[in-house]
Amino acid sequence: MSTEQGQRAIRCLVAKVGLDGHDRGAHVIARAFRDAGFEVIYSGLHKSPDEIVQASVQEDVDVLGISILSGAHDTLVPKIIDGLEEYGALEDTLVIVGGIVPEEDREELYEMGVAEIFGPGSSMEETIEFVREHVPRDR
Amino acid sequence: MSGDESLIDELLAGEHRALARVITKIENRSPGHRELVSRLHDHTGRAQVVGITGSPGAGKSTLVDKMAATYRERGETVGVIAIDPSSPYTGGAVLGDRIRMASNVGDMDVFFRSMSARGSLGGLSTSTTDAVKALDAFGKDRIIVETVGAGQNEVDIVRMADTVAVLVPPGSGDDVQMLKAGILEIADVFVVNKADLDGADRTVKELREMVHMRDASPMAGHHGAGPSGIDDGEDGDEERQPPIVETVAKTGEGVDELLAVLADHAEWLEATGERDARARQRYADEIRTLLRADSAALVEEELEARGGLEEYVDAVVARETDPYSVADEILAPVAEAVRERREAREN
Secondary structure (H helix, E strand, O other), rough: OOOOOOOOOOOOEEEOOOOOOOOHHHHHHHHHHHHHOOEEEOOOOOOOOHHHHHHHHHHOOOOEEEEHHHHHHHHHHHHOOOOHHHHHOOOOOEEEEEEEEOOOHHHHHHHHOOEEEHHHHOOOHHHHHHHHHOOOOOO | OHHHHHHHHHHHOOHHHHHHHHHHHHHHHHOOOOHHHHHHHHHOOOOOEEEEEEEEOOHHHHHHHHHHHHHHHOOOOOOEEEEEEOOOOOEEEEHHEEEEHHHHHOOOOOOEEEEEEEOOHHHHHHHHHHHHHHHHHOOOOEEEEEEEEOOHHHHHHOOOOOOEEEEEEOOOOHHHHOOOOOOHHHHHEEEEEEOOOEEEEEEEEHHHHHHHHHHOOOOOOOOOOOOOOOOOOOOOOOOOOOOEEOEEEEOOOOOOHHHHHHHHHHHHHHHOOHHHHHHHHHHHHHHHHHHHHHHHHHHHHHHHHHHOOOOHHHHHHOOOOOHHHHHHHHHHHHHHHHHHHHHHHHO
């Protein structure tokens, strides 16, 4: 509680992009993150990549979790990554993807800068643990 | 250090990322944030700051969204700080106000930042004040601070705005009743949002009655016992009655009128010298808050150096001493040092 110590919390944006309207998973993860003590900003449904970039930059989040179940990850994720890069925000934002991403598409996303992909069956604990371990510390 | 220096330069040069990062440092109370805010101060004082408060579900976020969009149509830049409560147990929070910002999508000239009511009492109002300074120094023309109006903490936050708008949803008289406890006094403007709903007229009427009651009460008024007129002919006299505006945030109805009323209030502040008076008051409050926090931190430091409170508590439990004596003992050297210095100055 000492003022010198500071009060740091992990900030996350849980984002839904594109036309996909399945937000059950996003809600569940948002709540799990909150219960883990994170500060969670939820984007709401049907956001464009630009909006997600705007929100990530303005909110200065440590973690951007993109939930995609539509299969459009190969077009939407690159747009977000490029946008983050444009604002110089990519290097210290941990980008993770949740949803359905076929095995053959994964390598490309990793190369682009996605830190991890959580498919169906991933546990909350696993995801939270990953965030805690990989969140950029030096801010 | 030099990293922070360039961060300020980037902020002043209009880089959004730098602004976002400075606010993070302010929120985290990171090492060096004091120097950052100190450097910002010189560049502040230009923005018009509006505080918006009201009960949960009153439509604050939706209204703020529409206000921001209207300011943008007029070519003004906008900063928004939306404060949400956090869990006292985990510290976690879902900051949901951003979802409502649908009208300002992709417009970087609306800088929207969610903040959680993190940490201790008083800390939040300092963080918010500092974050507003960052937006002001960045060059935002309009700054809106939005918070749930639930208690003293929130009242402290909106108090640092030039103009405070209190949102009241139509419905039972209970809402208006609740306002009496502290929130009524801080309103410069009342907004009855969702004015298309049943009961809006009644709420407006109740508010009007209450505003009059406030003026009639001997406790009321910042200007002592000056008896004020009963009707809303507010021109000329220093006693000002908060106007009541009806809006439907969802459709944007009444938003132009609200902005006009806010502009009127800004003019009134300027014309009466109230703006300067409030600014002085705010700075005085700010200094006091910092002094309290800093002296508390100094005491913490001293406690730590003494190995914590445990032994003192043991002694108190054993009736060897008592809490007052312990406090005196710990604080004695501080008090001594302060008094010594003061005497040295005076001689």
